[in-house]
Each structure stands twice: as C-alpha cells, then as structure tokens.
Amino acid sequence: MIPDTTWLQEAACAGVDPRAFYAEGHHAVEQVAAAKRICALCPVRPQCAEMAITSGEKWGVWGGMTQTELRQRRRRFTSRAKSDMREAA
Template identity: 40%
Template sequence: MWNILGDGPLTSGLQAPDRVGGDVLHLLQDEDDGVLGWQDRALCAQTDPEAFFPEKGGSTREAKRVCTSCEVRSECLDYALANDERFGIWGGLSERERRKLKRRAV
C-alpha cells in the first residue's frame, strides 16, 4: 500500500526480531492504529499519487475531489499542518491554502 508520506511502507526501518513476543507485536500494531494509522484508510492510498503532488501550475482538482469524500481528511490535514508539509494536497488543501489557514489561526 502506498504511504502518503512517500517514504515507503509505514514500517520501513523496523526489523522484526527473530522471535516476536506479544509485547513487541502489540507495540507495532499500536503504531499502525495510532499516529499514522489513518494513512491505511486514506482514499489517496488507492489512487494515483501523482495527482496529489502536481507540477507547479498543474491542476489540483482531481486530488481535491478525492479528498472531499475521504474519511480521514481531518487527520491528514492535521498531520500536514503539524509537520509543515510544503508540497502536495493534504486534507483537501494545497500548500498555499494551508499557509493561509495557519496565518488565520495565529
């Protein structure tokens, strides 16, 4: 599944120990269901990622259309705002729209 962050699977960098105990498995499950677990339910994970990162001057219409019916839109936008994402469509907003939103909040 595509990771909205664009840096590989959600578990990249994690290596399973030779013997996985219940506690270790539980921790990995909590990570997926917790902070970034929303990415698995994101509609963008099922569509062309290039639509969410158009070239300068390219259309954002298709990505925003997908976002309007996505159940994790607010989590996505919160993530982008908290992590100062500078590129792409996140939570249905472009980088310019997110900057305006942040300025109004201050």
C-alpha cells in the same frame, strides 16, 4: 513521540499514485481539482490536514487543501498556538 498514523489505512488516497497530489506543468489546475475530488470523499481528511499543518508540509494537496490553503491554515494555527502560550505564562 511518534505520531499515530493508523488513520492512513482508511484514506481515500491509499493506493493512489502519490504524484496525483503534486501538480505541475500545463495541467496543474486540473491535477489539483482531481486531487481535491479524491480528498472530498475521504473519511480521514481532517487527520490528513492536521498532519500536513503541524508537520509543515509545503507541497501537494493534503486534506483537500492546496499549498496556499495549507499556508493560510498554518499561519492561523501558529498564531493561535503562540497566543495560547502567552496566556498560559
């Protein structure tokens, strides 16, 4: 099944250079902060975060979350899904 990505057209980052969301080098902290400011204004931030979590995105700022924040959410999402599967069995 192909995921619905029509929400991407409404993203605050549409038209922004994607490199703005992949911090590196001496100014990484400032780059992450700038990316998060764009995300803070985004009407589709929850969809972006969900896509990053479910697809296993490991790099960049997605849905206003850093790589570390995404990993933490992914762990919670994965453990909750496993728990739901055990209950259904």
